[in-house]
Amino acid sequence: MKRAVLCCWFAIGVLMLALPLSAQQAPAASSPASANAASHAEVSTEVSDKLAQLDQRVTAAQAAGDNAWMLTSAALVLMMTGPGLALFYGGLVRRKNTLAIMMQSFAMMGLISLLWALVGYSLAFGGDGPIIGNFSHAFLRGVGMDPNVDYAGTIPHLTFMIYQMMFAVITPALITGATAERMKFSGTVLFMTLWFFVVYAPLAHMVWGKGGFLNAAGGRFPCLDFAGGTVVHISSGVSALVCALYMGKRIGFPRQPMPPHSLVLSFIGACLLWVGWFGFNAGSALAANGLAASAFVATHLGAAAAAIGWSVAEWFKNGKASALGAISGAVAGLVAITPAAGFVRPMPAMVIGLAAGVLSYFMVTRVKAVFGYDDALDAFGVHGAGGTIGALLTGVFAQQIVNPIFGPGHPVGGRDGHWAQVGNQLVGVLVAWGFALIGTIVILKITDLVTGFRANEEQETQGLDISQHGEEAYYLES
Amino acid sequence: MMKLEAIIQPSRFESVKDALREVGIEGMTVTEVRGHGRQKGHTEVYRGREYTVDLLPKIKLEMVLPDKLVNTVVDTILKTAKTGKIGDGKIFISRVEEAIRIRNEERGESAL
Numbered sequence: 352m353k354r355a356v357l358c359c360w361f362a363i364g365v366l367m368l369a370l371p372l373s374a375q376q377a378p379a380a381s382s383p384a385s386a387n388a389a390s391h392a393e394v395s396t397e398v399s400d401k402l403a404q405l406d407q408r409v410t411a412a413q414a415a416g417d418n419a420w421m422l423t424s425a426a427l428v429l430m431m432t433g434p435g436l437a438l439f440y441g442g443l444v445r446r447k448n449t450l451a452i453m454m455q456s457f458a459m460m461g462l463i464s465l466l467w468a469l470v471g472y473s474l475a476f477g478g479d480g481p482i483i484g485n486f487s488h489a490f491l492r493g494v495g496m497d498p499n500v501d502y503a504g505t506i507p508h509l510t511f512m513i514y515q516m517m518f519a520v521i522t523p524a525l526i527t528g529a530t531a532e533r534m535k536f537s538g539t540v541l542f543m544t545l546w547f548f549v550v551y552a553p554l555a556h557m558v559w560g561k562g563g564f565l566n567a568a569g570g571r572f573p574c575l576d577f578a579g580g581t582v583v584h585i586s587s588g589v590s591a592l593v594c595a596l597y598m599g600k601r602i603g604f605p606r607q608p609m610p611p612h613s614l615v616l617s618f619i620g621a622c623l624l625w626v627g628w629f630g631f632n633a634g635s636a637l638a639a640n641g642l643a644a645s646a647f648v649a650t651h652l653g654a655a656a657a658a659i660g661w662s663v664a665e666w667f668k669n670g671k672a673s674a675l676g677a678i679s680g681a682v683a684g685l686v687a688i689t690p691a692a693g694f695v696r697p698m699p700a701m702v703i704g705l706a707a708g709v710l711s712y713f714m715v716t717r718v719k720a721v722f723g724y725d726d727a728l729d730a731f732g733v734h735g736a737g738g739t740i741g742a743l744l745t746g747v748f749a750q751q752i753v754n755p756i757f758g759p760g761h762p763v764g765g766r767d768g769h770w771a772q773v774g775n776q777l778v779g780v781l782v783a784w785g786f787a788l789i790g791t792i793v794i795l796k797i798t799d800l801v802t803g804f805r806a807n808e809e810q811e812t813q814g815l816d817i818s819q820h821g822e823e824a825y826y827l828e829s
Numbered sequence: 830m831m832k833l834e835a836i837i838q839p840s841r842f843e844s845v846k847d848a849l850r851e852v853g854i855e856g857m858t859v860t861e862v863r864g865h866g867r868q869k870g871h872t873e874v875y876r877g878r879e880y881t882v883d884l885l886p887k888i889k890l891e892m893v894l895p896d897k898l899v900n901t902v903v904d905t906i907l908k909t910a911k912t913g914k915i916g917d918g919k920i921f922i923s924r925v926e927e928a929i930r931i932r933n934e935e936r937g938e939s940a941l
Contacts, residue, residue: 605878608880610873610875610880611875668877669874671874673874673875675875675876676876679876712877715876715877716876716877716878717877719877720877729876
């Protein structure tokens, strides 16, 4: 974009130089005054035409750059669900449940994508209500190649829509980490459909939608959530905890050992998540600009610091730094930096990552053991806890020098002296917690009545791959 | 004829196999097995959850030998499979009634 602007200035400069030259040449060619005036008028219309053309070209160049980055980002975020999350979770379960957990992520890529296009997008980003959108963009009516100036003025509305779709896809998939190895497929499909409408769409509207009461730009409680700390991670993490408590433990937990069947798969998955997260966070700038670069850097440093935070905590506790610990820490850091990415400078990003790595380590190893719930793959310990600490620390570290979201000259977070922002963040966190908690309980009840939620004992013992999908992940005799 | 079963450390298997070939042993059956004797297992930790792994991977060699070779083979295995640490495994020897080669129905020691 900078280049486009430079080109533009250069062109204007050349025109300025050319103007007096043509003015001097004109009288030499013909002396009568009337002819002189006519040629002046001609030149000035020519210049303004040229300027208008240039203006158009600059806008088009910026639109092209932004659109290229945003389409790439959308694809990166999709990669986080499949294969990223599917591999990460797939490796953590026992062999007999590998395909089932992968399929739960993949099903979201199909199901939520369609729901989003049909009505979800409209409920999240249509209208300007405080709680939820409307049906103005149902069936993608009015979503075309022209930008939606309410959200992103330089990219096609379609690009914005598909980018936001990928967020809606991964969020419910995160919950499956808590219900792993015992949730029926039919129950998963119904639960996720309801959850998408009851929890995700309204929360996305409250925080990001025009008129939403938590929207940072003009909401009643302006909550800073750059890329989804509340909307994606607190909502899914808290719902995951509710699901784990409601469903109960896996048969044999915690007596029977249930070690991950392939940390290699998890490792690949976690690394893909890390890469995909650049689309998730830096893409949330909604343009290929300096803010995207700032968010990119913050994201990377947050993940790196959290990987180190978890590893060091583990090293102290067990005398060894494990691969699973390092990758879990990185994911926790990516979660925590998500709301902050577009508001904080690089050094605070490291602090946020480090805090998230250590906190998630204690959530997963200590808190879970104390309360005894079976959050099988630690969806709550990583996303719920990481999302919460990230959202609160965003209020502490947000700076107007990075993102003057409250207008030029207005302080943003605690670092700018605006400590009230931590209060706003707390409101956002509490609303997200409450909403996810109540919504999930209601949906669980409904799901339980309609399809049932948990696989029966025989199916669970046999493994969900065979009992739910009729296939095996590893058919080693063939 | 004697049957010899040796359970050894997987890390010693290649040396044992090479040494046995040098003393003229031509056939053996090898299985990857898991088990433990007096050796204790080890502990693995996944996200703070500890698992004690007490069944450890071992290699089981099975050979049926003419009586005159048994001592040589036992000596060879003892020499090459020993690390001196707990968990080195065991050798079991038992008498075999009959051996039959399926291809040509040969019987006795000539079938080995």
